[in-house]
Amino acid sequence: MGHMIEKKGDLLARVKRIAGQVSAVERGLDRDAGCAEILHLVAAVRGAVNGLLDEIVVDHLDEHVAKPGLSDAERKKGAEELMTVIRRYVK
Template sequence: MGHLSEKSTDLLPRVRRIAGQVGAIERALVADASCGDVLHLVAAVRGAVNGLLDEIIADHLEQHVALPGLSDAERAAGAEELMAVIRRYAK
């Protein structure tokens, strides 16, 4: 998905924030933080990852399924890739 490199200025800071949030979970566990605090941190990471996933899925749909000029085979391949991700995510 080379077109994502055009959006990397938007996506990379999000990924770095998520990495920082995961680091906060590790630090909380090492510091023996309360279950509530750790759960709050994990929920925040989950929300951030879901937001990132939503953005990449939307971009995939725009570029590989809905983009004018794509062949039927290209659209089918784009839809198939997306279905594989959705199935994996839904497990």
């Protein structure tokens, strides 16, 4: 996806923050942190991943479904790709 290159730096920064949050969960488990603390850490990871997913979904919609000039076939393919991801996500 050529259009992803424009946001690559921001997306990688988000992924690195998520990796840091996952490491915090691991550290909490290693030091026997309480379940409430672990729940908060995991909820933060989930929120960060959801934010990343949201950003990429919106970008996909803009570039592969709503972008002016796309053919019907291109729009259909973009929509199908998105439906596949959404179905996988909501399981």
